[in-house]
Amino acid sequence: MIFNLNRLSPKLLRVALLVIVLGISSYPSGWLFNSAQAEDAGNLYNTAVDIRMGNRYFERQCSRCHGFDAKGNDETGAPDLTGRLRRASSDTGIFSIIREGVPGTAMIPVATDVTNATVWQLVAYINSLRYDPASVELAGDAKTGGKLFAGKADCSVCHMVDGQGGRLGPDLSRIGENKTPEDLLLAMLDPDEEVAPRWWRVRAAGADGVIREGFRMNEDSFSLRIMDIDSNLWSFQKRDILNYERFEKSTMPSYAKSLSDGELDDLVAYLFTLRREVLP
Amino acid sequence: MKNATVQLASLCMVLSAGAAEEQLSAVITPAFTPITWERLVDARNEPHNWLMYSGTIDSQRYSLLDDINVDNVDRLEMKWAYQIPVIDRAETVPLVVDGIMFITEAPSNVVAVDARTGREYWRYDHEMPDDLRICCGRNNRGVAILGETLFMSTLDAHLVAIDARTGNLLWDTEVAPHESGYSKTAAPLIVKDKVVTGVAGGEFGIRGFIDAYDPATGEREWRTYAIPGPGELGNDTWSGDSWKTGGAATWITGSYDADLNQIYWGTGNPGPDWNGDVRLGDNLYSDSVLALDGDTGSIVWHFQFTPHDVHDYDAIQIPILADIKFNDRERQVMMWANRNGFFYTLDRSNGQFLAGKPYAAQTWAQGLDPVTGRPIRVPGMAPTYEGIMVSPPIVGATNWYSPGYSQDTGLFYVTSFDGEQEFFKRDEDYQEGERFTGGGGRYTSPMDAFHSSIRAINPETAEIEWEFPIMPRSSAGITTTAGGLVFTGSADGYFFALDASTGEELWNISLGRRVHAAPITFSVNDKQMISIASGNVIYTFGLRN
Numbered sequence: 097m098i099f100n101l102n103r104l105s106p107k108l109l110r111v112a113l114l115v116i117v118l119g120i121s122s123y124p125s126g127w128l129f130n131s132a133q134a135e136d137a138g139n140l141y142n143t144a145v146d147i148r149m150g151n152r153y154f155e156r157q158c159s160r161c162h163g164f165d166a167k168g169n170d171e172t173g174a175p176d177l178t179g180r181l182r183r184a185s186s187d188t189g190i191f192s193i194i195r196e197g198v199p200g201t202a203m204i205p206v207a208t209d210v211t212n213a214t215v216w217q218l219v220a221y222i223n224s225l226r227y228d229p230a231s232v233e234l235a236g237d238a239k240t241g242g243k244l245f246a247g248k249a250d251c252s253v254c255h256m257v258d259g260q261g262g263r264l265g266p267d268l269s270r271i272g273e274n275k276t277p278e279d280l281l282l283a284m285l286d287p288d289e290e291v292a293p294r295w296w297r298v299r300a301a302g303a304d305g306v307i308r309e310g311f312r313m314n315e316d317s318f319s320l321r322i323m324d325i326d327s328n329l330w331s332f333q334k335r336d337i338l339n340y341e342r343f344e345k346s347t348m349p350s351y352a353k354s355l356s357d358g359e360l361d362d363l364v365a366y367l368f369t370l371r372r373e374v375l376p
Numbered sequence: 377m378k379n380a381t382v383q384l385a386s387l388c389m390v391l392s393a394g395a396a397e398e399q400l401s402a403v404i405t406p407a408f409t410p411i412t413w414e415r416l417v418d419a420r421n422e423p424h425n426w427l428m429y430s431g432t433i434d435s436q437r438y439s440l441l442d443d444i445n446v447d448n449v450d451r452l453e454m455k456w457a458y459q460i461p462v463i464d465r466a467e468t469v470p471l472v473v474d475g476i477m478f479i480t481e482a483p484s485n486v487v488a489v490d491a492r493t494g495r496e497y498w499r500y501d502h503e504m505p506d507d508l509r510i511c512c513g514r515n516n517r518g519v520a521i522l523g524e525t526l527f528m529s530t531l532d533a534h535l536v537a538i539d540a541r542t543g544n545l546l547w548d549t550e551v552a553p554h555e556s557g558y559s560k561t562a563a564p565l566i567v568k569d570k571v572v573t574g575v576a577g578g579e580f581g582i583r584g585f586i587d588a589y590d591p592a593t594g595e596r597e598w599r600t601y602a603i604p605g606p607g608e609l610g611n612d613t614w615s616g617d618s619w620k621t622g623g624a625a626t627w628i629t630g631s632y633d634a635d636l637n638q639i640y641w642g643t644g645n646p647g648p649d650w651n652g653d654v655r656l657g658d659n660l661y662s663d664s665v666l667a668l669d670g671d672t673g674s675i676v677w678h679f680q681f682t683p684h685d686v687h688d689y690d691a692i693q694i695p696i697l698a699d700i701k702f703n704d705r706e707r708q709v710m711m712w713a714n715r716n717g718f719f720y721t722l723d724r725s726n727g728q729f730l731a732g733k734p735y736a737a738q739t740w741a742q743g744l745d746p747v748t749g750r751p752i753r754v755p756g757m758a759p760t761y762e763g764i765m766v767s768p769p770i771v772g773a774t775n776w777y778s779p780g781y782s783q784d785t786g787l788f789y790v791t792s793f794d795g796e797q798e799f800f801k802r803d804e805d806y807q808e809g810e811r812f813t814g815g816g817g818r819y820t821s822p823m824d825a826f827h828s829s830i831r832a833i834n835p836e837t838a839e840i841e842w843e844f845p846i847m848p849r850s851s852a853g854i855t856t857t858a859g860g861l862v863f864t865g866s867a868d869g870y871f872f873a874l875d876a877s878t879g880e881e882l883w884n885i886s887l888g889r890r891v892h893a894a895p896i897t898f899s900v901n902d903k904q905m906i907s908i909a910s911g912n913v914i915y916t917f918g919l920r921n
Binding site: 173182183184185189192199200201256258259263267269313314316319321323327329331333372 | 408461462463464475476482488490492493495496497498501503504505506514537539541542544545546547
């Protein structure tokens with residue numbers, strides 16, 4: 097294992113952080129970790145080697161729930177760690193979650209004998225999965241893209257952004273957090289490439305014999321719930337369903353021909369700006 | 377996009393409206409129709425729905441449904457259960473709107489499920505900062521609905537609007553800075569075209585208030601502080617600058633009278649809770665009920681239950697409104713079993729005290745002034761540095777859990793606790809965002825040594841008509857029905873039904889974990905159901921077929 101000598105000098109700082117983190121565990125239950133009180137000194141273990149060490153530890157201990165690609169797992173409820181993290185907004189926040197766990201969830205703390213250095217390496221690895229959106233340079237103009245979104249491209253008929261728009265497609269208010277510009281462009285050129293099960297369509301006839309069709313909001317072993325084009329919610333018991341058809345394609349048209357390359361770039365630029373403002 | 381629209385139209389079967397829909401609704405869960413203010417005012421007359429936290433704007437929690445009644449309640453069986461994924465205690469009171477149930481979860485999430493099966497339509501997970509200041513666990517008690525929008529308080533002291541059909545976030549407004557000690561757990565109350573909501577944080581030296589927001593935009597329409605500022609009536613009931621950190625949180629849902637156009641809201645303890653030396657005076661409007669103008673939020677009248685409280689006797693109960701015969705005269709009353717151990721009947725048009733008596737063990741007051749209702753204190757019962765035994769204990773003779781009222785029996789039902797605790801005080805300086813309580817309390821006997829019961833109180837006499845003993849102590853709310861029933865739960869995990877007239881036990885089931893919420897009743901496809909949260913699970917019961 098290689099350590100940089102310059103890491104020794106802030107040793108005291110790390111000790112201070114440790115004290116704060118340990119101090120937190122003595123708060124009454126009901127308190128969440130209180131990392132924001134800790135001074136965010138940044139991660140001192142963030143070299144390429146640290147990231148690799150963190151990756152190795154992640155694959156061994158974390159991937160069972162979060163997946164080898166760290167993209168999470170709906171079944172275990174483990175979140176995707178490659179986009180914006182919902183529970184932590186700083187390195188110390190990530191550190192605290194790994195060290196302390198998240199109460200009331202399957203996210204248990206790492207064993208107490210795991211060193212803080214290893215936890216910081218994990219933090220470095222998790223950070224390496226993301227990038228700073230401000231560092232991305234895009235050809236398109238976001239402002240023009242925003243006008244296209246509500247105008248010529250008519251996206252807001254189906255998609256909501258910040259509470260405005262339709263219900264016939266995913267809410268895009270935060271789409272920039274977890275999608276790369278490449279993902280966004282691909283989704284517009286070939287919407288069928290990746291359609292989340294929530295947006296599959298189902299056509300089903302219930303016991304009344306009436307065929308209803310809509311987006312598959314939720315389906316389980318015995319029941320099915322859909323939203324039709326008028327935003328009506330319907331629920332079926334599968335034993336009552338007379339026939340059932342499922343379409344795993346998107347209802348969104350390809351924009352490959354209806355928009356110019358420049359317009360697509362503008363839309364991508366706009367969509368990429370859609371993210372929640374960072375919490376203080 | 378024209379293509380897309382055509383494509384969508386063709387892929388979705390266009391339903392013939394009207395008759396066909398009506399005919400089919402018996403077979404398949406129908407879509408819900410928007411909830412207008414008129415529907416909310418008249419919520420009692422659509423008893424198949426549970427449209428707000430307390431069922432109706434008078435907060436009686438009395439349902440006209442009577443399919444389940446004293447003769448058949450012992451035939452209840454579980455129809456479905458919904459498990460909340462985040463492990464904490466569920467204090468939620470779901471809403472039911474035309475066959476869809478909206479359940480809030482810890483910490484501040486919402487899920488929409490089919491009310492027949494408990495299976496999910498959508499969920500909203502609220503993103504939370506990691507530096508919450510919360511006194512008492514990660515709770516959320518429910519949503520409000522207006523139109524097609526749900527409104528929810530969050531632990532980071534925001535108010536959010538959520539599309540009831542998709543779970544999409546419509547707006548997210550910061551009500552107060554969470555880092556200063558504010559949080560929000562209670563369901564908002566819709567009053568006409570506004571979302572009215574309070575705030576928690578009485579253990580953090582906040583200054584409580586009641587707010588109203590525009591449901592379309594999340595813009596604040598008015599704010600009424602529960603502690604008067606300098607120059608305002610009542611500010612001189614706080615010594616020095618103590619009003620600035622005086623608490624008086626407003627952490628539960630209020631009620632509304634459409635004829636009087638008055639909003640009624642309870643307020644919490646003054647802060648610091650147990651050391652009154654630093655806030656001499658009556659400390660208005662802590663531990664009070666405020667009557668606010670339904671349009672402007674200005675204070676019309678107030679009634680303070682516990683002036684200069686030093687025992688944390690929050691007036692955080694749900695005001696129950698009813699028109700009853702009182703001394704042979706029809707009166708518009710408000711019934712209130714307070715955390716301080718006294719039951720009160722007030723004239724809600726003007727706040728006049730009509731009747732009041734202890735309904736649970738209490739040792740801090742000799743009684744209430746028969747004219748004003750002001751408590752006559754027993755000297756020497758304030759917390760000391762060494763500790764002094766006082767009843768009720770800090771959790772109170774009751775607390776935030778909803779009481780109920782039956783229009784059939786005319787009785788008021790409350791979960792009550794006859795306990796005692798040693799109260800002590802500490803010297804503490806206020807530091808923003810830190811706890812500011814000035815003391816605390818400790819039990820010197822095991823919980824099983826105390827007596828708890830469901831008590832039925834006659835609001836005209838303030839006398840207890842019957843009681844049903846439970847143990848050790850309950851934090852469950854109460855719902856009554858035209859079937860002659862009182863439904864409630866207990867800390868040892870039972871859900872049960874009592875005869876509203878006599879208190880006789882008619883049915884019980886062990887749900888395995890503490891009941892920390894109030895039941896609701898509704899019907900789907902003409903079948904009455906009743907739901908209750910226990911532990912982390914929402915259980916729904918109906919009659920055996």
